[in-house]
Amino acid sequence: MSYVVSISGSPAAQSRSTHLLSLAESALRSRGIAVRRIDARALPPAALMHADFAHPSIREALELIEHAQAVVISTPLYKASYSGLVKTLLDLLPQTGLAGKIVLPIATGGSLAHLLALDYALKPVLSSLGARHHLPNVFASDADLPRSANGYAASPETVQRVSASADALAHALDEQAQLRELRTKAASVAAASAPRETAATLAALIRCAS
Numbered sequence: 001m002s003y004v005v006s007i008s009g010s011p012a013a014q015s016r017s018t019h020l021l022s023l024a025e026s027a028l029r030s031r032g033i034a035v036r037r038i039d040a041r042a043l044p045p046a047a048l049m050h051a052d053f054a055h056p057s058i059r060e061a062l063e064l065i066e067h068a069q070a071v072v073i074s075t076p077l078y079k080a081s082y083s084g085l086v087k088t089l090l091d092l093l094p095q096t097g098l099a100g101k102i103v104l105p106i107a108t109g110g111s112l113a114h115l116l117a118l119d120y121a122l123k124p125v126l127s128s129l130g131a132r133h134h135l136p137n138v139f140a141s142d143a144d145l146p147r148s149a150n151g152y153a154a155s156p157e158t159v160q161r162v163s164a165s166a167d168a169l170a171h172a173l174d175e176q177a178q179l180r181e182l183r184t185k186a187a188s189v190a191a192a193s194a195p196r197e198t199a200a201t202l203a204a205l206i207r208c209a210s
């Protein structure tokens with residue numbers, strides 16, 4: 001089954017970046033997209049820090065990421081970068097753990113001062129894990145997410161940014177599914193009708209194009 005995995009990367013129980021992630025999850029679900037959440041702060045700390053791949057919670061989280069079509073990753077900005085919690089989780093992924101996946105970074109920060117941290121700190125890490133399809137970041141400052149009686153109340157502009165981003169992700173998922181279908185069809189046509197050598201060449205071309 002096709003789904004998006006969402007990763008909450010804040011160590012805080014009451015978290016603005018997780019609230020922003022929840023808005024994105026709702027926006028995706030309202031577009032008919034299944035979303036499965038990983039709360040990094042809920043993972044067993046010792047297993048996370050010691051890279052205990054045998055721990056059932058770690059295994060389950062890594063398998064969720066492995067089989068997802070897209071990854072929405074939310075983080076607070078800490079010390080002009082993304083959170084250490086996000087890094088400990090990403091460090092457990094295999095070197096091509098994000099290959100073929102669409103990625104959407106989401107962040108909150110005290111101000112706009114370190115907004116570019118997503119581009120200079122997080123994006124290179126996601127790229128090194130094989131992600132090639134990066135959607136534009138969604139960022140909100142703390143002023144965009146003031147406290148409310150039930151947690152946080154996102155400004156209308158923030159809600160609008162999240163909604164536009166959910167549209168972009170839905171569109172990218174559609175394109176990804178169409179490409180996958182075309183690739184499968186092309187490969188089976190090539191295998192059925194072409195001489196063996198031509199079929200191998202076509203298969204290589206299809207791999208290159210994807």
Ligand SMILES: Cc1cc2nc3c(=O)[nH]c(=O)nc-3n(C[C@H](O)[C@H](O)[C@H](O)COP(=O)(O)O)c2cc1C
Binds near residue numbers: 012141
């Ligand atoms: C330890 C720490 C370091 C922070 N460093 C930065 C920073 O460098 N730049 C920034 O814009 N905000 C910084 N902030 C503010 C947080 O990014 C901001 O409040 C964010 O919304 C917190 O998200 P959370 O509630 O999901 O943890 C820092 C906050 C903490 C607690």
